[in-house]
Structure formats: C-alpha cells, structure tokens
Amino acid sequence: MGRQVKHVAVDLDDVTVDFMPGVAHSYELEFGEPLDISGGTWSRPLTTLDTPALKDAGYKSLWAWLRDREWLWALFPAVEGAIGGIATLRARGLYVEAVTSKPLWAEHNVWKWLGKWRPAFQRVTVVNTGQSKLDFTDADLIIDDKLETCIEFVEAGRQAIWFDRHDVQGPPPNGVWRARDWRGVITNVNHITGRTG
Numbered sequence: 283m284g285r286q287v288k289h290v291a292v293d294l295d296d297v298t299v300d301f302m303p304g305v306a307h308s309y310e311l312e313f314g315e316p317l318d319i320s321g322g323t324w325s326r327p328l329t330t331l332d333t334p335a336l337k338d339a340g341y342k343s344l345w346a347w348l349r350d351r352e353w354l355w356a357l358f359p360a361v362e363g364a365i366g367g368i369a370t371l372r373a374r375g376l377y378v379e380a381v382t383s384k385p386l387w388a389e390h391n392v393w394k395w396l397g398k399w400r401p402a403f404q405r406v407t408v409v410n411t412g413q414s415k416l417d418f419t420d421a422d423l424i425i426d427d428k429l430e431t432c433i434e435f436v437e438a439g440r441q442a443i444w445f446d447r448h449d450v451q452g453p454p455p456n457g458v459w460r461a462r463d464w465r466g467v468i469t470n471v472n473h474i475t476g477r478t479g
Contacts, residue, residue, distance in 0.1 A: 287441055287475050290371055291421035292403070293428070294382035297361060297445045298368070299395060304358030305348060317344075320448065352387060356394035361447075363464030365401050370468055372402040374477065379405040381415045381424065416440075423474065425467055432458045443470050 295301040302319045305328075309317040313335040328345040341347040348354070372378045380403045384392060389408055396406065409418050415426070416434045423441040426432055432442035436457040443459040445467065454460045459474065461467040471477070 287376070287422040287471075289377040289379065289419075289421045289423070290471070291379045291381040291407075291415065291419045291424040291426075292368060292371075293415075293424070293426040293431075293445070294380055294392065294395075296427045296447075297425055298364045298380070298401060299355070300359045300361050301355070304354065305344070308351065308354050309344070309347075313339075349387060352391060355388060355391040356398070358395070360399050360401075361464065365399055367464035367467055368401045368403065371471065372404070374471075374475075376471075376475075377405075378403055379407060379419060379421055381407045381409065381419050381421070383409045383411050383413070383415065385411045423471070425461075429454070429458070441474055443467055443474075 292298060306317040306319045313333075315333075315335060317333070328343065328348065331344040332342065333344075336342075336344060336347055339347070341350075368378055380392075380396070380401070382392060392406070392408055396403070407415075407418050409415055414434060415424065415431055416438055421440070423443065424431060424435045425443045425445055427445045427447075429444055429446075432444045433455060435442040436455075441459070442457075443461050444454050445462075446454070446460055447462050459470040461470050
C-alpha cells in the first residue's frame with residue numbers, strides 16, 4: 283500500500299493550531315455573539331463567510347475581518363494532543379515537517395506561533411494560498427484537515443490521514459485514513475508504519 287513512510291507532513295490550521303475555535307472565540311469577544319464554525323475551515327470558505335455584525339462593521343467577509351486582526355493567529359492555542367503527538371512521531375524516528383498554506387500577509391505569524399509552542403518539527407514549509415502542498419514537500423504521508431489535499435496525496439501514490447474532528451463530510455474516500463483527534467493520528471500512523479504501540 284504505497285511507499286514506506288519515513289517523512290510525515292503535518293498541516294497547521296485545525297490540525298496543530300486550534301484555528302477555527304480561535305477565530306470563533308475572537309469574533310464572539312468582539313461582537314458579543316457566537317459564530318457558527320460547524321464543519322471547520324473547509325465547510326464554508328472564510329472568504330465568503332459573513333454575518334450581519336460583520337457587514338454592520340464594514341467587512342465583506344470573516345477573512346477580511348481576520349486580515350485586520352492577523353496577529354490573532356499567533357495567539358491561538360494548540361489543538362489538544364498536537365504538540366505531544368508531533369513529538370511522538372519524531373521520537374519514533376519519523377522526519378516531521380510542518381506544511382501550511384498562508385497568504386503573504388499572515389506568514390510571519392507562523393514563526394510567532396511556532397516560537398511559542400515549539401512543536402518538534404524538523405522542517406517548516408509555507409505554501410502560498412491556492413498552491414498545492416503536494417508540489418512543495420516530498421513527504422510520504424500528510425496529516426491534513428482538507429480532504430482535497432489528502433486525496434491529492436493518495437492519487438500521487440502517497441499516504442494521507444484526514445484530520446476530521448468536525449465529522450461532517452461523510453466517510454473518507456478509498457485510501458485515505460481518518461482521525462478525529464491526535465490519538466487517532468498516532469493509531470493510524472502505527473497501522474501505516476506497522477508499529478504495534
């Protein structure tokens with residue numbers, strides 16, 4: 283089933299960084315109302331997600347609002363289990379790389395967040411928004427919350443774990459593993475690599 287896994291790529295937003303809950307909390311602090319984030323980052327693109335409160339404040343979308351508050355990203359917490367999970371992957375002899383998509387205006391926050399949380403990544407790759415992560419890493423396995431990215435990796439003969447903690451998109455396609463949390467990620471990696479513990 284594909285090539286041997288030695289190099290693992292891990293997405294940041296909503297896999298390592300608790301991005302959408304962080305956005306929702308910040309939005310609620312500012313506007314005093316909850317923000318529906320069901321489905322996570324990819325259910326409704328932030329470029330089109332709007333609310334009456336955003337419109338009243340002069341913003342066309344949540345993405346436009348976030349761009350004015352780009353510094354918030356570096357303050358978001360880690361996803362539960364992510365920092366220890368990344369350390370576990372590395373301790374098991376895997377080469378662990380962060381691969382994230384960011385617009386140029388937000389890229390500097392990657393370094394701020396990594397400096398605070400210090401996950402055990404051996405390499406960090408920042409891809410421009412709209413570019414395929416597949417083209418920028420030679421990782422054998424990717425852990426990502428974007429199903430399309432996982433499918434790309436599988437179609438290219440690599441492995442993928444879909445980090446689907448929101449559980450809204452149905453079953454994964456053939457060849458794509460699924461994890462709803464970091465314990466599930468480690469279990470899947472154990473199966474993929476043939477480890478028993």
